[in-house]
Amino acid sequence: MNVLLAATAALLFACGTWLVTTRQLSRIVLGIGLLGHGANLLLLLAGRRGSAPVFGTSDPEGFADPLPQALGLTAIVITFGVTLFLLAMAYRSWQLTGRDEVEDDFEDRFVAANTADAAEVDDEEHAVHAIEQEEGA
Amino acid sequence: MTALVVLPILLPLLGAGLSILIGRRALGQRTLSVAVLATIVTLAAVLLVRVDRDGPVVVQAGGWPAPFGISLVADRFAAIMVLVSSAMLLAVMLYAIGQGGVERERVGFHPVYLVLGAGVCLAFLTGDLFTLYVAFEVMLVASYVLITMGGRADQIRAGMTYVVISLIASALFVVALAFVYSATGTINMADLAGKMAELSPGVRTGLSLLLLAVFGVKAALFPLFFWLPDSYPTAPGPVTAIFAGLLTKVGVYAIIRSQLLLFPPDTFPGGLLLVVAGLTMAIGVFGALAQDDVKRILSFHIVSQIGYMVMGLGLYTLAGLAGAVFYIVHHIVVKTALFLMAGLIERRGGSSRLREVGGFVRSAPVLALLFALPALSLAGLPPFSGFVAKFALVQAAIGESQWPILVVSLAVSLLTMLSMTKIWAGVFWYDADDTLVREPDPNERLGGPPLMVFATAAVVLVSVAVMVAAAPLYALAERTAADLLNPAGYVEAVLGTGAGGGAP
Amino acid sequence: MRRSLIADASVTFLFHGIIVVSLYLLFVGHNQPGGGFVGGLVAGSALALKFVVGGAASVRSAVRVPPWVILGAGLVVASVTALVPVLLGHAVLDHAAFEWKLPLLGKVKATTALPFDIGVYLVVVGLSLTALEAFGDDAESQEAEA
Incomplete structure (x- = not known):
């Protein structure tokens, strides 16, 4: 048992x-x-x-x-x-x-993006900000 | 005398009930919370003085004798923790009232916060493994509510990780309790101290590692720390501060208590603890260096600092443990201060990202001063309390010839300094890289609402007091460590005459 | 919301009976299986039955006191009961027993554990009500939208 x-x-x-x-x-x-x-x-x-x-x-x-x-x-x-x-x-x-x-954790992606090329960083950053603002709205 | 042990647990619960009944009357809720927390701080101070003078105070709930009923035990370690925690609970409550925000918008904030306080105090004062589980749950359930208060999408996402991880750890805790009970037939910690010694070393090591894993999740030890930097920063400012100050330290307290009281020295996993401590320090500080947000940097530093406390335990000497106890006290105060500061930065600048705020040293010199003191202390610069704590640990490591952990701890200390400099440069010294999210209000000469700044300043003052009174405090830490290394006094106080394994 | 006649009638019939059983469990709790928690759960299930047939509105009409007041009152009662022996110099949660001879009922034995149980009972009932209130309303408003 x-x-x-x-x-x-x-x-x-x-x-x-x-x-x-x-x-x-x-x-x-x-x-x-x-x-x-x-x-x-x-x-x-x-x-x-x-x-x-x-x-x-x-x-x-x-x-x-x-x-x-x-x-x-x-x-x-x-x-x-x-x-x-x-x-x-x-x-x-x-x-x-x-x-x-x-x-997903956006902040993690953001940190990961900082290690990529400078040009990519800006794009990625804008994308992340856009997503965050969307969420905040 | 017994009331001193019981009131820190019951008063917040009573306060929580009254606070619910008061409901939307904000002034009443605030007065009640502050009164309850201030009373507990006073009681805890009296308790510490009495315990330090007369030895442990034991209360048997319901009058049932020790191994059968629930015992509440206040020894030096528990009394110190209750005092420091309740002082932080009070300061953060004042800060929350000054901020408004979550405290004003949600009726539930005050009751839940008080329940959190009751859970924390119960976790420190219980002498029973199952009550420790209940205390953890009370504290965690309250923290689940606080961390998701507001219901924003990012809070729910981060809260989900936090809740799921905590629940898995809780399930493991229940499993550990089941194993402990079936192996020994008791869950009273003092009783276990005697009965564990009768088990075979294999079973004992298994139980000890299982409990270490359970508390390791709560304390955010490597490799079980990943949930912490993810979930803490999303909570409202005061909530993050109290979590950062208290919750992981309850886990550390449980690790120290369980490893030293329950298990005899021959199966002590000292080597493992030192390896884990080193990795926790290093990974935490590397994580912090990669971040770009004040709250996330500080969250990774919590992980890193936990490593130092476990290092003190892993050394398993009087000096090491005294260092660990002193470090916990220093860390709770300093970390709370820094997170309160992060909340002020976020409020003033509209963001806590380094590149989006700047120039605070000119626009808000008071804040700059209030940040600089605990930051230097965290990095371990003399003459601050962090220096005393780290110096004690380093000396203990030298005494035991543990060179690898010594090197790691010194290197991590330097990297902590680097990362504090990064915050200083980003927030205070240089202007913002990007356009400011919000232009700071020039009329706020203190840099924020007076009550928030006052509460932060009070915590910073406590950390300065820890520095000034380092000598008597360290002597107290040494007496505490001596108690911890020789649990016979604790066992005798709980079980009565005939110390050690008083079988029913 | 479509209501079933059979469920409606039987719940009206059962509701008070279940509440009486829950009170019985509350009062025998000291010496027999039962107690505040079990009693509270039974009462909560009675309220849940009300909710199933009539929605949040019928639960609200059955219990007119707001859920959080019940919850808070329960918490206050339980913690005061735990506190009183401490203030009298006994151990926390200590209890005493009394016996009275009452007309009609005969010999009645009561212990001071009873107020604690009543507090627990109120907390459990308050919690179930809060849960019904929190989840129930959403479901209804969504049905209304659909």
Whole structure:
């Protein structure tokens, strides 16, 4: 059983990692969700298994370790909240750009352009400024 | 006494709640935030004095004894960090009020900022690995909101990188917690200190490296730093300043705390840390040299400076650690000052690009002075606080005969000077290359709104105070380092009698 | 927005029941499974059901207080509860238990953990409302545009 759950966590991590490396924001959000689930599952696996740890329902000797469950619950809540925020950001990005993709960093291009020929620099600079102003508008 | 440890965490949360209820009444929100932060600064100062005199203060939340409940621990290191951080939080809050902008337009700014403060204080004061995770999340969630406040396209783009990277690191942190718990059966740091020693060296090294990677992302260590110079400059001025001053240092604090408290010395990855420190310094400063924007140059310098702190830890001697602690204090103050300055430059010139602003030394001499002091300090020129910090680290490296890291740190120091000179020349000394984006307002004789300049000047004054009081502060740093190298006092304070691995 | 009669009627029927269950979970939380967080989530799901059938307007008519007021009040209640024992000289979050004999209800046991739970409950409900408010309005206005 534990091996099965550990394998599930591994699978979640594998899928999550793959999704995070793609360029579409919606996939990245899903990937982060899967990574979070994998981590939370591992946290649950860290404790002893047994019956529900509610006092008075069964023998305390056979209780599952409640601490990882409490920690897991907290971690799940945090994952949930943060995923919500990430979705909101992806939505805002889609509203602003109309694309579901991670945008390039203009400043990086600008710095890269400074190392090119002097003539090219001016062109590139104007292009970057034009793009920035467009964005600012 | 216990209230001193608890209030820095609870007061900002209470303030955040009240601030939400006050809503759009700007004056009320401002008064509340300033009052809360000023109270915390006072409390933190008292706490530091008490802790330095009487030893660590421990609070067991809910009255549950140590390895079972959540412990809050204030030792010298934590108290120093809380004091410096809360002072910076207060100064930046004043600056934000002076600037208006994001602070005035968004009702959410004050509550979220206070929540950030609560998260930072909790991260320093917690004695429990899982609470550290929660503190990181509280702090990071608040920072996600602050960095994207405004919702501009470039903020969302940069914020996206920042949030995704932080979330991956958080997932790894949870994995590390799961491994630590299944290996030892506890997450109380003092309890772990005893139980880690019973594990096999292989498992221990694995856990130690996993935690190092997690905190390395937060602290922007090489090779996990790439998100920082990309995301910080897009946030509103005061937000960038507080991020630059505090957030990465919380990561450094967690690295120092976890490596020294949890793991016994025999598996300490000193060599690895020194290599990472050297690369972090060098890559950061080279990145800064290539940039053409004040905020981006300074952001790359954060990365570079983190290397010095980790260098102190990697040396693993009393002198090295004392240097690192002193360096963290110096760095938080100086970096906040420089970023506040960058905000003033941007406000006055309409841009923070070197070629688009210029001639400030004539039009705004006050700003030039306020930039020059922390800039020289950052570069490590005597007699500024940066010189004291770097001198301590260099001496520690000589003491350990670590020549490669010594050469790298001195070379990086020179390059930092070069890059500060570049800002000085571009912004203050020469006129702008291109046409000015905005003609500076000649009526502003200080160079900006009085409250903004006042807040910046206050932070610069604190950095001067660090320089003037270098001798007692360095003695305090040495006492802190001695505590850190010998965690038995910490463990005993948390677990009660019978130091080390008090099994339940 | 097209409304489904079946969903509409059943949510009207269910809504108050779910709120009662959420309050039950809130109050038993000290000794049995439940508590402020779970109770808050259940109440939040009831509000989400309202949103699904009637949109943001029907959620607003169900809860007339602005979401951030609930959120802020919850935060204040929870942090004050954590603070009080500190000011009385006990450890933070420390709690005490009381027992009263009340007419009709008989013996009632309450702990000072309850106000903390109520604070958490309010924060969770406030957060769900804020989320519905923030995302809900956009969806509606876009439908109106389309």
